[in-house]
Structures are given as structure tokens and as C-alpha cells.
Amino acid sequence: MSQLQIHANDNVAVVLEPAQGSEAGRGHKIALTDIRIGEHIIKYGFPIGHATVDVKAGQWVHTHNIKTNLGDILDYQYQPAQTVAAAANKSCPTFQGYRRPDGQVGVRNEVWVIPTVSCVNQNIRLIAEQAASLCKDLPNLDGIFAITHPYGCSQLGDDHNTTQRLLASLVNHPNAGAVLVVGLGCENNHIAEFKKVLGDYDPERVKFLVAQEVEDEISVGIELAQELARYASNTKREACPASELVIGLKCGGSDGFSGITANPLVGSFSDRLLVCGGSTVLTEVPEMFGAETILMNRAIDRTVFDKTVQLINDFKDYFVSHKQPIYENPSPGNKAGGISTLEEKSLGCTQKGGTGQVTDVISYAGRVNKKGLTLLSAPGNDMVAATALAAAGCHIVLFTTGRGTPLGTVVPTIKVATNSELFNRKTGWMDFDAGRLLTGASMEQLTEEFLQHIIEVASGQATKAENMGFREIAIFKNGVTL
DSSP: OEEEOOSTTOSEEEEEEOOTTOSOOTTOEEESSOBOTTOEEEETTEEEEEESSOBOTTOEESTTTEEOOOOSSOOOOOOOOOOOOOOTTSOOOEEEEEEOTTSOEESOOEEEEEESSGGGHHHHHHHHHHHHHHTTTOTTOOOEEEOOOSOSSSBOHHHHHHHHHHHHHHHTOTTEEEEEEEEOSSSTTOHHHHHHHHOSOOTTTEEEEEGGGSSOHHHHHHHHHHHHHHHHTTOOEEEEEGGGOEEEEEEOSOOTTTTTTHHHHHHHHHHHHHHTTOEEEEOOGGGTTTTHHHHHTTBSSHHHHHHHHHHHHHHHHHHHHTTOOTTOOSOHHHHHTTOOSHHHHHHHHGGGGTTSOEEEEEOTTOOOOSSEEEEEOOOSOHHHHHHHHHHTTOSEEEEEESSOOOOOOSSOEEEEESSHHHHHHOTTTOOEEGGGGGTTOOHHHHHHHHHHHHHHHHTTOOOHHHHHTOOOOOOOOOSOBO
């Protein structure tokens, strides 16, 4: 059996290649020493739970003999940790981006057709498809796309406001060179109300259509989309510094290698980008539970620490208010891949944030407004979290996975495989192989290669999800639907 002990203090190792007949498969844990009932199981140098029975050295350690140590709402003390910056002597690359009149920079120059309400979802699909066909020869245009969603009417209170704010953030996204907003006319989120949330906008870049007010909304919409496409095509790619990049950090379908390969690689990239003055965004708040103090103690000041505490406890209150267990995680796929408890999942998950300081905490549907590592309030659900990252202003989402997923959202989504077997088997899904860290590639070498790949995507190279046409969004919902 080939195995890996991650930290010198660990009393379990991760199986790289199982012995014939072994219960512990690839990515699962085996005990390095005898562990008595009640003793901590240590991985990554931290407890990930405690033994529920006596475990002998060499035995499989998983959900049948380990239980979480986590409780409910906690009190936290600010204990600032010394952060380790990435090497400052590395060169900072440029990418070919689109500089907008308001100073923002995009990595795509697309026309987005966004509905205020789900009733016109099919209408905007027809508008986008037909306009894209008519505009396919325009220079500097990366496509015309419909962005559908199920809401915009029959929502109350916070849910209604959340839908409006998230859609407004997408309208203002720098990857959209121009936007057509299409409403029905009788919805709660009708265009006159939506404009109040949207605020100031450039009428050359953003146009509106109310379907009930015209005879043929498809033909009118196609004309407006063509006009917007011509406007967007006037912008050309130009050299932009890496400091302009805002990159979202996400994982899904994690396995026992996520915290060993892909997530640390993304964390190493995050540190590298922060040194260049860029921004990264970490979300999936329930998957911080059990590792939250690591992030809290990297807060740049007491104010950010307090906001991080509120971020964690607000999400725990959300679970409690719905009478659900706070630690109902990991998922069946995570468990099949070797993850046993939420602490283990969180300690792997939060590695995507690297070692840099946490400079800000923002609410769901909020926008990034500070350089550095930002924490974003959103659940762990893949599509909801990826959408929240896009709405926060992320140009690209880095999505690590050990089980595999075809998922993509409205911004380029780079899928990073935790193991080479997955990368080689799902070539239509996966963009980058972090599994090479298990077969001799150094973290420094792979970080530079990964950085170059991200620069190429930022400069126009399509991701696998873009090639497949995956451009989904999902909006967080908490309350009553009429």
C-alpha cells in the first residue's frame, strides 16, 4: 500500500494506492498508530473528529469509526496569525483584457440578455440565439448569451431584494460589454423597480425591453441585441496587469485528494496573485465550519475579524432557524471519495484561500471592493456559490473537484482535477491536472504553469465549460414564494 502522511503530527495517512483487498480505497485514511476511543483523529495537523471505537494501526478510518467534534454557535477570540506572503521576486504577468469606459477590466466581451423575471426565459433564449447568428462576424465580440433564472416575481422581502441585487451585479459585470434587460411588464421585479436597484448605467451599454409593451418582442429584442453587439465590438483587447484580476475560488465533488493537490494549488495561486496586487474571493461558508478560526486569525484587522465571526454565526443561525443540523456535511460523494467529517472537508476547502491576509468580508450579492482575499457569504451549493462569485465581480472561477463535474457559470469556469485519473478520463470536463503533485511535480512548478493557464483563459482561451455551453446561474432563496 502506498500512503501519504500530510503533517508530522497526523495520526492518519491518506491512501495513494490501496493494497489488494484493503477496505480503504484511494483518498481514504488509515491509522498510523493505535487510536483509543475518544481520542482525536489528526489530519493536516488539526483534529478532524474523534474515534468512536478503538482503532488499530493500519485500520481504515472513516465514518464508521469517527465522529465530528463540532458543536453549535461559538465564541471566538481574535488571535492574529503571522501570514506568509508568496515570494515577491516573481514577475507579475499581463493578460489581454477589455478595458471599460468606467475603468473596469473584463476578460470576455460578451452581450448578455438578462430577464427580470422567469416568464420571459424562452423569449430571451430566442433573442440571444438569433442575434448571435446575425452578429457572428462582428470583430472583438465573444458571443451573445441568454442568462436565465427562475425568479423575479412572487417573492417577498429579502428574497425579492436578493434577486434584484444579484441581477444588478450581473448587469454591471465587466465581462459583459453590453447588456439587454428584458422584462414581462407585470412582475414584482418590473423594469422601473429594477432600475432603482441598478442605479446609474450607460444607456449605450445597457438597454431595456418590456415584452408586454411591443407587438413582437423577439424582433425588437434582436434589433436591440444587434445594436448592443455593435457597441461592444468597438472595444479591443489590450494588455492589462494581473492586479486587475478578480478570481473566485470554489470546490465541488471533493475527494480525499482535494486538500492535498488541487486546493493547495489554488491557494498557492491565490498567494501569487495577491503579491501582484490582484484579488481572490473565497465562499462556501458552511464549508468553513471547523476551519473558520484559521481564516479569522488571518483577518487584516479587528473589524474584518468581527465581520468574519458574523459571517460564520449568521450562517449557523440560518441552519438553526430551519431546524437543520449545522454539521450535516460532507455529501455522499465526498464520503465515497474519502472525506469523513466536516472538519476534514473544511480544512481542505479553506486551503483554496492560500496563506494571505483576509482583507474584507462581503454579503451575498455584494461586490468586491478591496484588493486581497475577500470572504463572500454564500452556501456550499455549487451553482449558487459559483453564481455568487460571478455576481461579486469575479472574472474567472477556479473550481476544484475530485469526483468531476461539467458545471460552468456566466464567467469562465476552470475545472481543476485533484487526481490525474479523473483528468485523463473526463477530458471534456477538466481543464487542469493538479494530480501531478502526487507524481513528482513541485508546487512552485505547477503554480507557475497554472498561473500561465489562467492568464491564457483571461486573454480569451475558452474553458471546457464554455466549449460545452454551460453558462448557468442559481439564485439563493430563503423565504416564502407566493
